Amino acid sequence: MNSWLVALYTTIPMVPSYFCGFYLLGVLLQYRPGRRYRIFFLIYCLILLTLKPLFDFYWQIYNTGRLYAYVICTFMVLSLPLMLLVCFQDNWRRKLFMVFPYICIQSAIITPFCLLLMSQPWPMPLSQELPIASIFFVGSLLSCLVAILLTRRLLILVEALPRPVYTALAVLSPLVNLLFNAEQMIAMWGTLTRLEGVFRQVPRIMLQGMLIAFCFFLLVRRDSRQAVAIATAREQMQQQNLAAQQRSLQALRTLRAQHRQSLLAVRALLEQGDNAAALATVQQLTRQESRVVHRYADNPVADVSLANAARLCEEAGVTLTVHGTLPRNCPLPPVDLASILYNLFSNGARAAAQAPAPARMDVDFVTAAGCLCVMVRNSVPVQPVRRARSEEHGFGRKILREITSRYDGSYTLEIRDGQAVSTVMVRLPEPKHPPEEDTHALF
Amino acid sequence: MHFFDFITRVCSENILYVGIFIILVVFSGSAAYWLQKRHTTREIDAIAMQERHLYRALAEQMQAAEQLRMVNHDAKNELFVLQGFLERGETAQALAYVADLTDREPLDGD
Numbered sequence: 113m114n115s116w117l118v119a120l121y122t123t124i125p126m127v128p129s130y131f132c133g134f135y136l137l138g139v140l141l142q143y144r145p146g147r148r149y150r151i152f153f154l155i156y157c158l159i160l161l162t163l164k165p166l167f168d169f170y171w172q173i174y175n176t177g178r179l180y181a182y183v184i185c186t187f188m189v190l191s192l193p194l195m196l197l198v199c200f201q202d203n204w205r206r207k208l209f210m211v212f213p214y215i216c217i218q219s220a221i222i223t224p225f226c227l228l229l230m231s232q233p234w235p236m237p238l239s240q241e242l243p244i245a246s247i248f249f250v251g252s253l254l255s256c257l258v259a260i261l262l263t264r265r266l267l268i269l270v271e272a273l274p275r276p277v278y279t280a281l282a283v284l285s286p287l288v289n290l291l292f293n294a295e296q297m298i299a300m301w302g303t304l305t306r307l308e309g310v311f312r313q314v315p316r317i318m319l320q321g322m323l324i325a326f327c328f329f330l331l332v333r334r335d336s337r338q339a340v341a342i343a344t345a346r347e348q349m350q351q352q353n354l355a356a357q358q359r360s361l362q363a364l365r366t367l368r369a370q371h372r373q374s375l376l377a378v379r380a381l382l383e384q385g386d387n388a389a390a391l392a393t394v395q396q397l398t399r400q401e402s403r404v405v406h407r408y409a410d411n412p413v414a415d416v417s418l419a420n421a422a423r424l425c426e427e428a429g430v431t432l433t434v435h436g437t438l439p440r441n442c443p444l445p446p447v448d449l450a451s452i453l454y455n456l457f458s459n460g461a462r463a464a465a466q467a468p469a470p471a472r473m474d475v476d477f478v479t480a481a482g483c484l485c486v487m488v489r490n491s492v493p494v495q496p497v498r499r500a501r502s503e504e505h506g507f508g509r510k511i512l513r514e515i516t517s518r519y520d521g522s523y524t525l526e527i528r529d530g531q532a533v534s535t536v537m538v539r540l541p542e543p544k545h546p547p548e549e550d551t552h553a554l555f
Numbered sequence: 556m557h558f559f560d561f562i563t564r565v566c567s568e569n570i571l572y573v574g575i576f577i578i579l580v581v582f583s584g585s586a587a588y589w590l591q592k593r594h595t596t597r598e599i600d601a602i603a604m605q606e607r608h609l610y611r612a613l614a615e616q617m618q619a620a621e622q623l624r625m626v627n628h629d630a631k632n633e634l635f636v637l638q639g640f641l642e643r644g645e646t647a648q649a650l651a652y653v654a655d656l657t658d659r660e661p662l663d664g665d
Contacts, residue, residue: 221581224574231570258581314573318580325584332588336595343602350609357616364623371630375657378637382650390649391641398634412617446610 119170122235123162125245126169129252130161133222134192136256137214140264141200141207149199156195160188172306173234181306182297189293193286205282209270210263212285212292213324218259220321223314225251230307262328269331272338292320342511349454356420409477411438413449418475421457425473428465430491436477443540444484448515452536453486455508460490463532467491483521485537492532512536 135157143150167180196207225248232244270278296316300309374397381390408418418434425432442449457475464471471491478485512523521538633656640649 221577224570224577227570227573318576321577322580325580329584329587329591332591336591339595340598340602343599343606347602347606347609350606350613354609354613354616357613357620361616361620361623364620364627367627368623368630371627371634372657375633375653379650379653379657382646382653387641387646391638394634394638394641398638412621416613416617446614 115174116166116170118235119166119173121238122169122173122241123165125238125241126165126229126248127162129245129249130165131157132249133218133252133256134161136260137192137196137210138200139260140210140214140267141196141202143199144201153195153199156191160184160191164188168306169234172230175305178301178306185293185297189286189290205278206267206271209278209282209285210267212289213266214259214263215289216292216317216320216324217262218255219317221255221258222251223317225255226310227307227314230310262324266324266328266331269328269335272335273331292316346451346511349451352420353416353450353454356423357416360416360419408434409438410440411442411449412440413442413446414438414453414477417450417453417457420454421461421473421475424458424461425464428461428471429469430461430464430467430471430473432461432473432475434475434477438477438484439479442479442484443542444519444538445541448519451511452515452538455512456486456488456534456536459508460488460532460534463492464490466493467530468493479540482540483537484540485535487536488532488534490532490534492527492530494530 135154138153143153164181164184167177167184170176171178171181193208193211196211197204200207229244229248236244270281273281296313299312299316300306303309303312374393378390378393381387381393408422409415414437418432422432424430444452457473460473460475464473467490473488473490476485476487476489478487509523509525516523516536516538519538519541521536523537524533524535526533526535637649637652640646640652
């Protein structure tokens, strides 16, 4: 009994250090509503992280009783994921995934402090123990801080991965943590002292930390490449818009030149006195004039986007119909409006091109109550055709979701009975009025 | 196992080595992360600048297209007016009208 009391007196100054290493894991998550979850997790951490250092120090001091330390360690590894699932309200994948990276990073950084702690001649008087406990506490806080920062960033990167991959990583994380701990316990079983066992674990812990760091950089690189690819896709979209506009401009210039030639021809006929021929020519021209370059909308941005969609539909034999109109002075920034319309129309036109004939694409513009709604209804193939994956695959819908969320709006896609309905709704920003001239001022 | 034994011996000789190693790893990792982020930011900024140039060019083209559309809209009316003159037998007026139209200065950018 005395030996346990000695171990307990040695443990008590160390409890805060052990406690914050576990409890601060909750900083990355949100507690469920109600105080009882917070208190429950607090009590769990307090009990567990009083028993763990107690058994560890008992083993350290008397070089016996390692089984107790193993049992409590196993209990910690198994119970932590369950406690996270019970006490915190975040997505379960987030809660489970962060277990291994956080523990791994924190273990790697706190290792030298642990070695410092274990290389001391325990038990020692309180006056000698307190400075060591303080250093260990600082080390614990530092390791938690670094682990929280890195795990937070890692979570953002991992949550951007495809859902099945994220789910698999979330399921594997606590299992890998259990496996590593089991391997450590087996490796330490044959050692003479606890200090010797921990020394043997140092290379493994370092390796784990470097593995996590390597995975982190892979994800950072992937995230960077995606961001660059999205920016490149937007730039290409602008280039295509510019090319479409240049084609329209060229067509208009050609029409103007043709019109001038026609007038010269009519003038020549009138000067020759051939009035009948002149009238016939003009009548022919006025009938032909109905086939000039079509204007699709009052708003110039919508006009360019629809002209491009019309070209895609014409090439694919799809019938395009436009209902409603977009106000000429739409307060939505032209870059965002062009991005929304281009992605909506090109997705709809491409899907309709693969649908069985007669394929249609209908575009509706509605502006009401400070909101703009653009709906595209298009035919879709019965069996979805898998496009070859390219670097730009999937960015159109991603861009639509990102832009609509910025304007407090939404993007939905519904496919039913061979028809797809894509709806974008955005709240129009307040139009910027030019400052009114002060007509009452004298100067 | 020789490598692990070597590392264990080094660690047992001086805990400071372990601490220094960890500090170096954390520092190197932070530097690598910062460099990667800076590289990506620069790349995206360059693309965004290019996008702004393209949008400016697009805005100019759209303005020119608007002007041409207005002219072409007038062109339709011009033909209808001319047709009206000829159908009413106002040949002299039609000739004067079409001469006026063809003697007009061409639109800038044509």
